[in-house]
């Protein structure tokens with residue numbers, strides 16, 4: 001596939017607006033302004049573009065939920081939080097082609113008639129926040145942003161808002177709270193952000209990669225976009241491959257390629273000539289797949305049919321030396337640390353899973369532990385919590401227990417009882433014991 | 438949920454800070470970006486961390502007063518986010534990724550080496566105040582594992598030799 005989103009990777013001076021314009025940049029923005037908001041939304045709807053941030057929701061549909069008769073301001077928010085373990089694609093887009101993001105933000109803002117857009121970027125991405133700010137300044141200077149954009153009468157301000165270290169702020173409603181200057185506590189839905197979003201106004205939140213697709217859809221048309229990939233799973237997708245492969249990195253491929261092709265061909269196969277054991281298909285929140293499932297197609301619907309999700313497209317590969325109990329433990333540490341603490345099943349459940357897994361790893365597992373883990377996970381998933389972080393820790397952990405139960409049982413069979421009375425292994429959630437805290 | 442140790446603040450740390458003209462100019466740029474003053478809390482805290490090095494109780498009070506919030510509200514925000522330093526940091530804060538891809542691609546070995554070389558654990562500083570070791574969650578650079586963020590900068594595809602060279606250089610600068 002010819003690269004679309006990553007076409008600027010490797011091009012000299014690819015970040016500057018001059019390079020972007022020479023490659024046909026901002027043509028989509030000009031065309032969109034001539035089409036009008038409804039036609040732009042219709043084009044994106046027809047392209048069947050689905051959100052690249054995790055949930056795969058149809059982008060055009062999301063835009064059309066914004067009430068047409070709303071009297072006050074509306075907002076567009078670009079989600080550049082990129083904090084799902086295994087995901088490093090948005091940073092690649094920003095690094096090589098920040099104007100693609102700015103142009104996507106502009107077109108989406110116009111489609112929902114928002115005069116202000118915020119790009120929310122994780123606090124750690126200091127360098128990439130600066131790159132975006134520079135790109136915005138260039139675009140403003142050339143009249144692509146600001147008052148009366150290209151004489152259209154449409155005003156648009158775009159601001160970069162930096163997070164400050166909190167995975168949960170990638171969740172859209174926590175992100176909105178964070179923009180409002182608060183702790184990143186997810187909100188109960190409904191109302192959905194398209195109706196009541198940031199500052200109480202209708203707001204659309206889209207991922208960086210989703211928005212980067214938009215200028216291409218406007219320039220080349222919905223039919224072109226829909227011709228890439230599979231029906232309902234259209235367009236190019238960035239797959240991030242990390243872990244035990246020869247060539248980790250970001251690969252742009254049509255939706256619907258198999259995980260085998262991504263791992264074996266593009267990422268160069270499992271490193272050291274070892275065997276594939278398992279992989280997370282879409283960040284660590286996605287239920288794990290085994291080597292036997294590597295022929296699953298990498299798209300939204302095929303992953304759902306396989307009992308997992310494409311999520312953010314972050315593929316984390318494990319070779320046959322990896323003990324899956326350790327993986328579950330590391331995952332539990334991540335989510336126990338990142339749970340915002342509002343809901344009992346998520347706050348206590350993630351902590352409790354972490355304690356149990358730490359105990360098993362420390363050699364003090366008990367026969368009932370695998371079932372206890374599954375029970376905790378059941379009570380924290382499927383709508384028992386305010387936001388999907390409850391599922392995000394429960395589903396990968398329960399999938400590992402279910403698919404690799406014998407590894408848990410083997411460790412537990414050789415375990416010794418905990419000396420004296422039970423003590424918490426760690427005083428608080430932090431890095432897992434493999435790091436010898 | 439992450440929790441932080443509570444440390445008693447020194448009298449100087451409690452002293453409310455003042456914003457000079459440069460700071461005020463930057464605040465004046467920030468405020469019109471948002472329809473509420475409260476929304477400027479995060480960016481203003483970032484400005485303060487740049488300017489004063491850390492978010493002391495005196496900074497919290499100044500930010501609260503400047504934006505018309507209570508110090509308790511601002512403190513609540515500060516304590517939610519892991520990147521606001523609530524104690525004076527060392528000169529170089531070594532933020533080592535401890536999440537999956539890094540952990541299984543050499544991250545553990547880096548941490549063991551750092552602990553031995555610096556003689557400190559996660560959360561601690563070297564006695565000379567040059568290095569501080571922090572275990573962090575996924576930095577969004579998993580393809581370049583293992584990754585360490587030192588202050589604002591990412592150091593990727595590390596191994597022990599490369600890390601030692603970086604530390605030697607930083608220690609030499611101090």
Ligand SMILES: Cc1cc2nc3c(=O)[nH]c(=O)nc-3n(C[C@H](O)[C@H](O)[C@H](O)COP(=O)(O)O)c2cc1C
Nearest residue numbers: 051052053079081082083170171172206207210388
């Ligand atoms: C716990 C959690 C973390 C998330 N983190 C991110 C993230 O880092 N980046 C992102 O784009 N979406 C993230 N999402 C998904 C967002 O909530 C939201 O669905 C997405 O940004 C919508 O954009 P899209 O429609 O373009 O996919 C996260 C969701 C959850 C539940």
Ligand code: SF4
Nearest residue numbers: 340342343346385387
């Ligand atoms: S599910 Fe977890 S992260 Fe989400 S709101 Fe509840 S406690 Fe917070």
Ligand code: FES
Nearest residue numbers: 534539576578579
């Ligand atoms: S796992 Fe270390 S950067 Fe993502």
